[in-house]
Amino acid sequence: MYFVEKSVTLDMKQVLMDGVQEMVFVVAVREDAAFVYDFINRAAFEKTHLDETALGKTFQENHSKRTAEFLEEQYRNVLATGESYVYEDSYTSPAGHQHFSESRLTPLFDEAGSCTHVVGVVKDITEEKLAKVEGKEAREWLEESRSRYRSLFHHNADAIFTLDLQGEIVGSNAAAEDLTGFKLDELMGTDLVGYISPGDADRTWHCFRRSIKEILEDCRINVMHQSGEEIGCLIKFSPIEVHQEIVGVYAILKDMRELDKMISKFGESEKRFRIIAENIHDVIVLMSDTGKYLYVSPSSEEIYGYKNTELMNKPPYHNTHDKDKSLLKENFWNAIESRQPKKMQLRIRHKTKGWIWSEVIWSPVFDEQKHFSYMVTIARDISLQKEYEEQLEYFAYHDSLTGLPNRRFFENRLAERFALLHETGETFALMVLDIDNFKDINDRYGHETGDGIIQEFGSRLREVVGERDIAARLGGDEFIVLLSEVETEELAAASGEKFRQAFKAPWHVNEETLRVTSSMGIAIARPTSSFSSLTRVADQAMYASKKDGRDCYRIASDE
Numbered sequence: 001m002y003f004v005e006k007s008v009t010l011d012m013k014q015v016l017m018d019g020v021q022e023m024v025f026v027v028a029v030r031e032d033a034a035f036v037y038d039f040i041n042r043a044a045f046e047k048t049h050l051d052e053t054a055l056g057k058t059f060q061e062n063h064s065k066r067t068a069e070f071l072e073e074q075y076r077n078v079l080a081t082g083e084s085y086v087y088e089d090s091y092t093s094p095a096g097h098q099h100f101s102e103s104r105l106t107p108l109f110d111e112a113g114s115c116t117h118v119v120g121v122v123k124d125i126t127e128e129k130l131a132k133v134e135g136k137e138a139r140e141w142l143e144e145s146r147s148r149y150r151s152l153f154h155h156n157a158d159a160i161f162t163l164d165l166q167g168e169i170v171g172s173n174a175a176a177e178d179l180t181g182f183k184l185d186e187l188m189g190t191d192l193v194g195y196i197s198p199g200d201a202d203r204t205w206h207c208f209r210r211s212i213k214e215i216l217e218d219c220r221i222n223v224m225h226q227s228g229e230e231i232g233c234l235i236k237f238s239p240i241e242v243h244q245e246i247v248g249v250y251a252i253l254k255d256m257r258e259l260d261k262m263i264s265k266f267g268e269s270e271k272r273f274r275i276i277a278e279n280i281h282d283v284i285v286l287m288s289d290t291g292k293y294l295y296v297s298p299s300s301e302e303i304y305g306y307k308n309t310e311l312m313n314k315p316p317y318h319n320t321h322d323k324d325k326s327l328l329k330e331n332f333w334n335a336i337e338s339r340q341p342k343k344m345q346l347r348i349r350h351k352t353k354g355w356i357w358s359e360v361i362w363s364p365v366f367d368e369q370k371h372f373s374y375m376v377t378i379a380r381d382i383s384l385q386k387e388y389e390e391q392l393e394y395f396a397y398h399d400s401l402t403g404l405p406n407r408r409f410f411e412n413r414l415a416e417r418f419a420l421l422h423e424t425g426e427t428f429a430l431m432v433l434d435i436d437n438f439k440d441i442n443d444r445y446g447h448e449t450g451d452g453i454i455q456e457f458g459s460r461l462r463e464v465v466g467e468r469d470i471a472a473r474l475g476g477d478e479f480i481v482l483l484s485e486v487e488t489e490e491l492a493a494a495s496g497e498k499f500r501q502a503f504k505a506p507w508h509v510n511e512e513t514l515r516v517t518s519s520m521g522i523a524i525a526r527p528t529s530s531f532s533s534l535t536r537v538a539d540q541a542m543y544a545s546k547k548d549g550r551d552c553y554r555i556a557s558d559e
Contacts, residue, residue, distance in 0.1 A: 023047055023101075023122035027075065029115055034058050035075050038117060047093055047124075049532040064539045078105045078118050088125070093532075100126045159233075161251040162240075167191055167208055170248070179233070179253060181226030192251055197222035197230055204235065211237035211249055216343060216361075223253065232256045241389065285377040289336070291316025294374055303381050305351030321347035321355060328360070335362040336372055345386075348379065357386040399473040401451060402458030410472035414482060414531065421525055429486035429524045431495070432538040433461075436517045436550040438477040445512060452509035453516060464502045480538075483522070489555050492522045496553030517551035519543075529558040 026039035037054050045051060050062065059068040070089070077085045084106045091099055101122045108117040159179040162171035169187045177183055180195050196204045200221035207219055216237065222230040233253045240248040283303050286295040293316070296308035304319070317325055324346035335342040341363045347355040363376045397409035405413075420426055435441075435457060442450035454477060461471040461479060468484035481499075486492050499520060507514045521542025523534050541554040548554070 022124075023120075025120040025122070027118045027120065029079065029117065033076075033079075034060075035072060035118070037062065044122070047099070048091060049536075064536050065543045066539060074103070075105060075118055078107050079115055082107060082109075082115070099124055100128075159253040159255070161187075161192055161253075163192055163208070163249045163251055165212060165246070165248065167193060167205065167249075176253075179223055179225070179231060179255060195224055197224055207235070208237050208249065208251070211239055212246055214239055214246075217341065220256070283379040285311075285379070287316070287332075287375045287377055289372055289375075291332075303379070304348060304356065305353065319349040321349070323347075332362055332375065335375065336364045339364060339366070345382065356381055357383045399458075402455055402473050404458045404462065404479075405470060405472040407472065407474050410470060410474075410480060410482070411531075413470050417482060417484065418525075418529075418531065421527065421529070425527055427487045427525050427527075429483040429492050429495070429522050430534050430538045431481040431483055431499070431553075432521045432523075432535070432542045433479045433481070433499070433518045434542065435477040436519055436546070441514070441516075445510070445514075449510045449512060453507065453514070456507055456509060457503075457516070457518075460502045461499075464499055480535075486522075486524065489524065489557075492524060492555045493553075496520055496522055496555065500551065500553060519545040519550050520553035521545060522553055522555045524555070524557045526558050534558045 021043055023044035024039070024041040025037065025044060028036045028038040030036055036056060036058050037050075038056075040050060040052075040054060054062045059071045062068070063071065074085065074087050084104060086102065086104050089101050089103060091101060093099055102125050103120055103122045106119045106121075107115045108119060110116050154173045156173055157175060159176035160173045161169050161176055164170050169190055169192055172184055172187055176187065180187065182195075192208070193201045193205050203219060204221055207217055210217065216239075218234055218236045221233055221235050223233050225231055232255075234256055235254075236252045238250040238252065239246045240250060282297075283300045284295075284297040285293060285300075288294055293312050293314070296311045298308050300311055301307050306314075306319070317328060320328055324344075327344060328346055331342040331344050341361055343359065343361045345357060345359050348358045350356050358379050359382045361378045363378070365373045365376060367373050397406060398404065399406045414430075417428055421428065435453065438450070438453070441453060454473075457477075457479065458471075458473060461481065465471045465481060466483070466485065470482040470484075472480050474480055483492070483495055486495055500518070503516060503518050507516045519542055521538045521540065521544065523538035523541060525534050537556045537558045541556040544554040544556075545552045
């Protein structure tokens with residue numbers, strides 16, 4: 001509990017204004033129990049829509065009804081207990097970005113013991129909150145993906161090490177233990193390079209560092225077994241990418257001892273090549289400078305459904321996606337001109353299963369006169385990796401319950417729409433919706449039915465929105481729609497009625513038949529509109545529709 005004299009209440013104004021990076025609000029408590037902004041520091045001005053005109057005004061005068069009522073409830077908790085109170089909230093910055101916050105409210109008392117002010121210090125916890133939310137939403141899907149990858153990882157005949165960005169081992173499969181002679185708990189936390197022959201260590205480290213920059217190459221090395229035996233291997237590094245960021249690297253080592261023994265039996269280079277090609281899982285193709293197939297490995301049937309004899313008579317690139325052919329040909333000739341391997345990802349058509357995402361590496365071969373002889377092309381199926389990356393991307397921008405875009409996705413698209421508005425003057429509208437009496441429904445029928453209603457609400461929104469519109473779930477029973485082609489009140493009214501009618505049909509959820517309605521607020525954007533002003537107007541219009549009896553919409557213009 002803190003006591004202050006009125007004469008020194010704001011002596012520290014300058015310190016709080018400029019010296020504190022967190023948002024600080026000093027709120028006076030009036031005799032009628034209204035809350036009035038007495039002081040707001042610079043950080044709060046910069047991070048919220050409030051400015052100096054907010055000083056001396058109540059919550060009701062500065063915020064939408066919903067926000068004002070929420071703030072008053074939190075501040076009254078402090079008055080009721082006379083103690084500090086902490087709560088979590090969210091707010092929209094002037095730039096239109098959503099932030100999560102933790103607010104600590106502390107009461108200040110005069111000598112008579114009356115609370116005269118409440119000091120609010122607001123800490124930004126956006127990164128922490130998003131990490132928790134995204135983790136929760138994606139957990140179920142990730143567990144399924146992990147199971148699939150766990151099977152692929154642990155039952156792979158090749159040794160696989162999972163490395164951090166410093167090259168330390170953070171995981172491995174059983175084949176890795178066999179290759180090195182060490183158990184996983186002995187390998188964990190050690191450097192992979194420590195298990196490589198000294199003569200190959202520098203080259204291995206160089207390949208590892210290049211893989212982090214997505215410059216990939218295979219190389220021959222020797223691994224030192226615990227027994228002292230040197231084992232010849234082919235090593236490949238593959239970066240682990242999550243949300244477009246490299247977070248680690250897979251090191252995949254193929255034991256080449258058996259293949260090397262087979263190769264040593266033959267002196268002719270063609271036989272040597274064929275033995276390798278026919279015993280490796282990737283598809284190997286030799287091509288002339290005109291694209292003619294000179295050789296195709298038998299694995300083409302397993303990976304792409306074509307027998308190698310079939311492909312030999314096909315025209316070049318016949319099973320390459322049209323959108324990839326131009327870049328494919330460019331990489332082919334770049335490899336020849338630069339005399340360096342080139343790599344790309346493209347779609348190759350399977351004979352019966354459709355398009356398969358593949359990684360292709362071109363390595364040009366030259367004769368003794370340095371003339372181009374042929375191209376060695378190695379193709380491998382990366383469809384599982386692509387699916388994993390796409391699913392991670394999807395879960396980062398979509399709501400797990402409804403499948404609709406989430407707040408982050410919506411804010412990105414809305415920012416693009418505002419840019420178009422300010423550039424061309426092409427206006428649009430924003431609709432805010434929530435489900436009428438949702439709390440009562442949840443309390444009466446249970447959360448499972450509540451979740452079912454939210455899912456059905458999202459499904460009906462998806463059916464009604466236009467081709468250029470975007471519907472998103474903000475959280476709870478709150479939804480928002482970007483109406484791209486609504487520029488007038490007449491069009492807004494037509495849209496509002498269309499959405500209202502979509503909710504009128506009976507709702508059949510968990511063997512319950514319910515009548516569910518929505519209150520909607522529509523705000524039409526103007527060239528002077530901002531993210532915060534438009535959402536505030538739409539929010540106020542939505543509350544007006546609730547006040548007018550629910551199951552309706554109200555339209556406002558952000559003048």
